[in-house]
Amino acid sequence: MDKKKLSLIALNIRKNAVAEVHAAKSGHPGGSLGIADILAYLYFEEMHVDPDNPKWDDRDRFVLSKGHACPAYYAALAEKGYFDKELLITFRKPDSILQGHPDMKHIPGVDMSTGSLGQGISAACGMALSGKIRNKNYRVYAIVGDGESEEGQVWEAAMMAAHYKLSNLCVFVDSNGLQIDGPVSEVMNPQPLDDKFKAFGWNVCVIDGHDFDQIAQACKNARNSDKPTAVICKTVKGKGVSFMENAVAWHGTAPNDEQYETAISDLEKIEKEINA
Amino acid sequence: MSEKIATREAYGLALSEFGAKYKNLVVLDADLAAATKTGTFKKAFPDRFFDCGIAEANMIGVAAGLASTGLIPFASSFAMFAAGRAFEQIRNSVGYPHLNVKIGATHAGISVGEDGATHQCNEDIALMRTIPGMTVINPSDAVEARAAVEAAILHEGPCYLRFGRFAVPVINDKENYKFELGKGVVLREGNDVSIVATGLTVHLALEAADILSGRNISARVINIHTIKPLDKELIVKAAAETGAILTAEEHSIIGGLGSAVCEAVCEEKPVPVLRFGMNDEFGRSGSAAKLLEMYGFTAQNLASLAEKAMSLKK
Numbered sequence: 001m002d003k004k005k006l007s008l009i010a011l012n013i014r015k016n017a018v019a020e021v022h023a024a025k026s027g028h029p030g031g032s033l034g035i036a037d038i039l040a041y042l043y044f045e046e047m048h049v050d051p052d053n054p055k056w057d058d059r060d061r062f063v064l065s066k067g068h069a070c071p072a073y074y075a076a077l078a079e080k081g082y083f084d085k086e087l088l089i090t091f092r093k094p095d096s097i098l099q100g101h102p103d104m105k106h107i108p109g110v111d112m113s114t115g116s117l118g119q120g121i122s123a124a125c126g127m128a129l130s131g132k133i134r135n136k137n138y139r140v141y142a143i144v145g146d147g148e149s150e151e152g153q154v155w156e157a158a159m160m161a162a163h164y165k166l167s168n169l170c171v172f173v174d175s176n177g178l179q180i181d182g183p184v185s186e187v188m189n190p191q192p193l194d195d196k197f198k199a200f201g202w203n204v205c206v207i208d209g210h211d212f213d214q215i216a217q218a219c220k221n222a223r224n225s226d227k228p229t230a231v232i233c234k235t236v237k238g239k240g241v242s243f244m245e246n247a248v249a250w251h252g253t254a255p256n257d258e259q260y261e262t263a264i265s266d267l268e269k270i271e272k273e274i275n276a
Numbered sequence: 277m278s279e280k281i282a283t284r285e286a287y288g289l290a291l292s293e294f295g296a297k298y299k300n301l302v303v304l305d306a307d308l309a310a311a312t313k314t315g316t317f318k319k320a321f322p323d324r325f326f327d328c329g330i331a332e333a334n335m336i337g338v339a340a341g342l343a344s345t346g347l348i349p350f351a352s353s354f355a356m357f358a359a360g361r362a363f364e365q366i367r368n369s370v371g372y373p374h375l376n377v378k379i380g381a382t383h384a385g386i387s388v389g390e391d392g393a394t395h396q397c398n399e400d401i402a403l404m405r406t407i408p409g410m411t412v413i414n415p416s417d418a419v420e421a422r423a424a425v426e427a428a429i430l431h432e433g434p435c436y437l438r439f440g441r442f443a444v445p446v447i448n449d450k451e452n453y454k455f456e457l458g459k460g461v462v463l464r465e466g467n468d469v470s471i472v473a474t475g476l477t478v479h480l481a482l483e484a485a486d487i488l489s490g491r492n493i494s495a496r497v498i499n500i501h502t503i504k505p506l507d508k509e510l511i512v513k514a515a516a517e518t519g520a521i522l523t524a525e526e527h528s529i530i531g532g533l534g535s536a537v538c539e540a541v542c543e544e545k546p547v548p549v550l551r552f553g554m555n556d557e558f559g560r561s562g563s564a565a566k567l568l569e570m571y572g573f574t575a576q577n578l579a580s581l582a583e584k585a586m587s588l589k590k
Contacts, residue, residue, distance in 0.1 A: 057346070104344070104373045112344060113373040119365055122334045126341020126349075129326065133302065133347070153365075156334030164326070 001045055003212050007274045009079055010040035014240045015267050016075035016088050022260040024092035027100070030250040032072035034176045034209070034235040035143055039076040041215045042141055051081040054108045060138050061127045063112045065120025066145035066174060067101040068252070074098055074107070082109035118151030120144070121171060125161050128169040128228070139223070143172045147179030149190045155200065161228040162201030170222040170229045173197075174209065176237035178248050197230035209233025242266050280443035283475075284382040286418035287439045288313025290425035291350060291380075292320040298429055304339055304351045306332045311441075312352040312382040332357045336365035336377070343375040348429055351377060355384035355438060359400035370434045371407040378428045379404075379436045384414075385526035386554060386571060387442035387476060392561035398554045402531025404436040405504040411457065412504040414438040414525075414533075416478035419448035420501055423455030431457055438475065440526070442564040445479045460507035466496035469586045470514040470521045471578060474500045474533045476568075477524035477552075483575030488582060495582055503533055508540040515545040520585040522550045524578055529553040548588035552581050 013036040021027035043049070047060040064073045071091060078085040083097075090096035097106040101115025111127070114120040124142040131138050144154060161169050173193055181187045190196075197204045203225035207214035215231075222229035237251070238244030241263040255263055295301050295317055302324045309315035309327065318325040328335035332353050339349040351358070358381040359366070370377045381400060388396045404412045411431060415421040421439060428435040447463075463478070464485050473481035478499045485495040496518050498510060515521060521541065523534040534551030541549055554571060562570070 063341075112341065113368070116364060116368040118333075119337050119369045122337020122365075123341035123344065123369055125334070126338035126343075127345055128341075129338060130342050130345035130347055133324070134345070153331075153333045153337065156329075156331035157337065159331065160328055160334055160338065163329075 001212060001216055004274060006040050006044060006212050008271070009044050010036045011267060011271050011274065012079055013040060013072050013075040015264060016078065016085065017071035018241065018255065018260065018263045020071040020074065020088050020091035021254045023089040025254045026092050027071050027254060028068040028252045029071065029255065030178070030237040030244055030247070031066060031069035031145065031174065031176065033239045033241060033244060034237045035069050035174050036072050036239070037210045037212065038143060038172050038215060038233060039072055041212055043076050043080045045216070046219050047141065048138070051109065054082060058136060058138055061111045061124070061140045063120040063124040063140070063142040064102055064114055065124070065142050066117065066148050067114035067120065069143070070102050073102060077107070077109040080109070117145070117148040118153035121154055121157040124169060124171070125157050125166060128161070128166040129164055131168050132164070132166065139168045139170065141170050141172070143174055146173060146175040146177065146190055146193060147184050149173065149193060150188045158197060158200040158202065165226060166228045167226050170219065170231065172209070172231045172233050174235050175232050176235045178237045178246070178251065180251050182248055194232050201227060203227040203229040204232065205229070206232045207234070209235035210239060240267055240270055279446045281418040281446060282441055282443045283415050283418060283421040283439040284313045284441060286421035287380055287382065287425060287437070288316035290422040291317040294426055294429055295321045295324065298348065300346060301348045301350065301429065302326065302342060304328050304335050304349055306330055306335050306353040306357065308353055312380065314350070314352045314380070332362045333365050336362045337369050339377045340369040340373070340375050343377045349377055350380045352380040352382065354395060355381035355397035355400040356395055359403050359436065360397055363403050367407050371410055374409050374433055376432055377434050380439065381436060382439040383441045384438045385440060385476065386559040386567050387440050387526060387564040389441065389564035389567060390561050393558040396559040398528040398559070399531070400438060401503055401525070401527045401533065402535070405536065409433055410504060411435040411502065413502050414475040415501050416475055416499055417444055417446045417448050419446055419453060420455060424501065427455055427457045440476055442476065444476050447479050447482065455501070458502045458505045458507060460510040461499040461501070462496065462510070463499050464495070464497040466494040467518055468494045469582045470496040470498060470518045471524060471582055472498045472500055472511060472514065472521055472533065472537055473524040474503060476526045477573065480573060480575050480578055481524055484578035484582060487575055487579040493583065493586070500533060503536055506536050506540060508544070511537055511540050512544045515541045515547045519589045520548045522552060522578065522582045522585045525553045526573065527553050529555060548585055550581055550585040552578065
């Protein structure tokens with residue numbers, strides 16, 4: 001694993017995610033910045049995928065159950081070569097394929113349309129179950145939000161994944177502690193998520209969602225388990241942009257021109273540090 | 277019209293029959309396999325049957341994931357819990373990505389009987405036909421139910437199939453019977469009025485036409501097994517040629533076949549349309565036979581309503 005390379009990819013994902021939301025004057029920058037490292041690791045280290053053949057039947061699958069964080073997802077897909085990076089600034093525009101939430105019908109590389117919370121994890125279970133039925137070796141990855149796990153459907157899916165021993169399923173829980181109305185602990189506390197997944201029969205690990213070594217270890221741990229794996233990732237919502245970090249207000253707000261410049265300058269500082 | 281079989285029975289048998297022919301067919305249920313009759317498939321193909329437990333929302337999402345990999349999942353529950361509880365999952369995880377999921381919804385309408393209003397879904401056709409790209413099928417008997425299952429398998433895209441709990445007469449056991457998605461069937465020619473029926477009411481419409489014929493009224497009987505896409509051409513033709521329509525369905529008069537026929541007719545060939553079905557009210561407990569009679573699901577009532585529709589002609 002080339003951590004410097006991954007860090008630079010994650011940084012590009014962050015820059016492009018902010019650029020998308022800025023250009024659209026709409027979208028969700030906070031959660032996008034928080035999952036950039038997980039996406040960088042999955043697409044550039046972990047998953048067997050082929051951007052030239054996005055529908056390859058033996059590919060690993062990815063479902064962004066918290067679909068609103070798609071600016072980072074689209075940036076990762078573009079980085080991987082599924083489509084031209086120039087498309088990114090068309091995000092949320094009427095003539096763009098890059099819909100406000102992931103659309104599998106039109107966006108190369110998107111394995112499942114998501115956006116309505118709680119639903120993506122069920123589709124990921126279906127993909128994993130299909131892999132078992134058809135004796136395929138592919139794995140299925142998903143990112144679910146901590147706020148999202150307030151949806152009952154997440155636990156219906158959790159029950160099923162354990163019941164059918166979907167060991168080919170690895171769900172990252174983006175535990176950034178914030179949701180639209182405030183801290184998850186105040187709005188409707190879903191914690192302790194690790195104990196809950198354990199109680200539902202999952203293999204569980206808790207990691208720093210910005211640490212590639214820990215993400216790598218979690219993926220390895222998941223591959224060696226005979227249960228579905230939940231990786232509870234402690235993350236910083238808005239990671240990398242000073243004024244967006246841990247700020248509820250940046251869940252679904254677009255930066256204005258001035259804020260955008262500050263955001264990019266923050267990220268460029270990090271880029272210099274990585275290159276130094 | 278001799279034998280009586282519930283369309284859910286035919287559904288279970290059809291899944292087993294076609295399970296052998298179509299190897300990528302898989303079946304999901306939500307703890308109702310004995311009632312929806314997917315248990316028949318489970319016996320035949322235990323490796324391709326997955327109980328999702330009492331968790332319909334997840335079941336629909338799982339079906340979407342299975343379909344995204346090329347399998348053809350039939351997800352089954354009662355109409356109330358499939359179309360009702362899981363509406364948004366069907367809309368967003370199946371309809372929006374246009375995934376090849378088949379929803380086999382049984383126990384539709386008041387003929388559920390004793391379980392009462394909480395289990396009698398009279399709203400599913402309305403809900404399902406508003407989803408872009410969704411095919412909505414409501415077979416009238418066991419023969420049509422079997423044919424509908426295969427048609428759904430061969431159709432690429434989401435389908436909602438509606439089946440009943442109550443045994444209904446077999447009316448389509450003709451040698452030349454052919455099922456075509458989206459095509460209505462003229463079961464009886466007539467010029468004075470058209471009775472456009474679906475599901476359990478089709479056999480009643482045929483009996484009503486017999487009664488009307490004794491009153492020197494020639495009623496055309498049309499079976500609409502596919503409510504969406506609707507066979508507008510056939511319905512507009514009936515409007516033009518008979519001048520009045522009675523619709524009949526075991527569903528709310530709001531949003532179902534009656535509404536769909538009104539939409540087609542008022543835009544292309546306005547004629548009087550009377551809608552028969554469940555009025556804007558909930559059902560109740562009772563035997564299916566008794567409830568059907570109480571709520572007017574009789575040939576006599578349809579005959580009177582058809583006459584009323586005729587009387588509205590200018």
